[in-house]
Amino acid sequence: MSERRLFGTDGIRGVANVHPVTPETALRLGRALGFLLRKDGGQRPRFVIGRDTRRSGPMLEAAMVAGLNSVGADVLLAGVVPTPAVACLVRELGADGGVVISASHNPAADNGLKLFGGDGYKFDDAVQERLEELILSTEIDVERPVEGNVGTMEHIPDASELYEALAAESVPGMSLHGLRIVVDCANGASYRTTPAVLRKLGATLSVFHAESDGMNINRECGSTHPEEISRLVRETEAHIGISHDGDADRLLLCDERGEVLDGDELLAMTGLDALRRGTLAGKTLVATVMSNLGLDEVIAAGGGKVIRTAVGDRYVVEAMRAGNFSVGGEQSGHMIFRDHGTTGDGLIAALQILRIMTESGRPLSELRRVLKKYPQAQRNLRVKEKPPIDSLKEVSSLVGETESALAGKGRLLLRYSGTEPKVRLLIEGADEAMINEWADKIAAALTAAIGD
Numbered sequence: 001m002s003e004r005r006l007f008g009t010d011g012i013r014g015v016a017n018v019h020p021v022t023p024e025t026a027l028r029l030g031r032a033l034g035f036l037l038r039k040d041g042g043q044r045p046r047f048v049i050g051r052d053t054r055r056s057g058p059m060l061e062a063a064m065v066a067g068l069n070s071v072g073a074d075v076l077l078a079g080v081v082p083t084p085a086v087a088c089l090v091r092e093l094g095a096d097g098g099v100v101i102s103a104s105h106n107p108a109a110d111n112g113l114k115l116f117g118g119d120g121y122k123f124d125d126a127v128q129e130r131l132e133e134l135i136l137s138t139e140i141d142v143e144r145p146v147e148g149n150v151g152t153m154e155h156i157p158d159a160s161e162l163y164e165a166l167a168a169e170s171v172p173g174m175s176l177h178g179l180r181i182v183v184d185c186a187n188g189a190s191y192r193t194t195p196a197v198l199r200k201l202g203a204t205l206s207v208f209h210a211e212s213d214g215m216n217i218n219r220e221c222g223s224t225h226p227e228e229i230s231r232l233v234r235e236t237e238a239h240i241g242i243s244h245d246g247d248a249d250r251l252l253l254c255d256e257r258g259e260v261l262d263g264d265e266l267l268a269m270t271g272l273d274a275l276r277r278g279t280l281a282g283k284t285l286v287a288t289v290m291s292n293l294g295l296d297e298v299i300a301a302g303g304g305k306v307i308r309t310a311v312g313d314r315y316v317v318e319a320m321r322a323g324n325f326s327v328g329g330e331q332s333g334h335m336i337f338r339d340h341g342t343t344g345d346g347l348i349a350a351l352q353i354l355r356i357m358t359e360s361g362r363p364l365s366e367l368r369r370v371l372k373k374y375p376q377a378q379r380n381l382r383v384k385e386k387p388p389i390d391s392l393k394e395v396s397s398l399v400g401e402t403e404s405a406l407a408g409k410g411r412l413l414l415r416y417s418g419t420e421p422k423v424r425l426l427i428e429g430a431d432e433a434m435i436n437e438w439a440d441k442i443a444a445a446l447t448a449a450i451g452d
Contacts, residue, residue, distance in 0.1 A: 007128045009312040009418025013112035016056035023063035030067020032134035050078035050086040051101035052189040055214030069151035078159035082189045082248035084345035085163035087120040105245035120342035170340040176203035182238040185210040186222025188246035223252035226260040234258040250333035251346035255364035263331040268371035286328030294373045313344040375432035377439035379425040382452040394445045402438040
């Protein structure tokens with residue numbers, strides 16, 4: 001894969017109105033997208049655009065619409081909806097692609113542009129590289145339709161309702177009567193959809209952080225602030241807490257005791273459930289290199305196996321498609337159920353866990369016990385630049401010493417974030433004190449070398 005100048009691991013992301021997340025880039029991307037997916041025979045391509053609640057969203061949306069319309073593509077506006085809703089709407093409406101304007105779990109100042117093809121799946125590296133070539137070249141500049149060949153724009157009047165109905169269909173016949181559920185919407189795109197579906201299924205609901213002012217998305221709430229859902233569950237005495245990120249493509253859960261679960265525990269529960277029901281395709285669960293080694297052990301004990309991918313839900317989905325697997329996800333809470341959708345979906349993931357709870361009659365605090373985790377030490381550090389890790393001599397030396405100390409009974413992962421100016425470190429092993437000591441040493445060396 002060639003080095004990219006615009007696209008990261010999940011579209012284009014950064015500070016809104018600062019390169020590359022500017023109206024100028026959005027307009028060029030719209031033109032490139034319409035140009036690349038134009039049809040033969042004069043039929044205009046159609047694209048669904050959705051966004052989260054950030055103040056910069058309408059600005060970038062307008063630029064994307066202008067870009068698409070200017071090359072003869074039609075636009076269907078979904079308004080504020082979760083990322084997985086756009087993937088669903090693209091398929092349901094027979095569109096040729098979709099655009100989500102969101103920076104997911106990032107702060108309100110950031111924004112991003114995520115892209116889906118007509119099949120509802122995110123574009124692969126090859127397509128993104130081609131789009132980048134088109135944006136940065138003059139090839140698309142000759143495409144200038146006039147009069148009736150200019151694209152149109154219209155609003156989808158029932159976008160949220162369409163997605164809500166599709167999500168509810170993933171758990172036919174399920175009743176949540178008698179369950180007290182608290183939901184943290186992160187002041188983001190799930191403020192309508194998740195509460196609507198849970199209420200329709202009969203839950204007694206307490207909803208928090210569902211009033212955006214354009215600047216409070218993810219602020220001290222949502223899946224990046226687990227302490228908040230823990231507090232809310234304890235205060236409301238709920239049976240379960242559900243917390244989304246800004247675009248609701250991920251999920252964080254809290255049990256009735258106020259203890260937070262991570263994505264590995266969700267993968268263990270849903271993987272074992274699918275093995276028991278005979279619905280885990282290939283008896284294989286897909287996870288990333290960040291997932292705990294305990295996940296491999298519990299799935300193996302249940303008669304299945306785990307395969308691992310690079311970090312990023314797009315890579316999980318690519319592996320799932322390549323092997324025709326049905327369940328996968330990330331430690332961060334991205335969960336993909338290909339029987340019900342094509343991308344990470346926080347609402348559908350929550351519904352699957354609720355189905356397991358209602359069918360088993362067991363609380364979440366008991367269900368989570370299936371996973372016995374190896375100790376992990378994680379450090380996420382802001383950086384001012386991203387030089388090759390092996391060029392940082394002290395860091396590389398400490399990494400080598402740590403790997404020798406683990407002696408094959410653990411692992412170390414060190415990588416840059418593809419969506420934020422951060423470096424991420426994970427050390428896993430049997431001795432918790434030892435791995436934390438090594439993590440602190442490596443973190444200190446990283447901060448000294450490239451810390452922001």
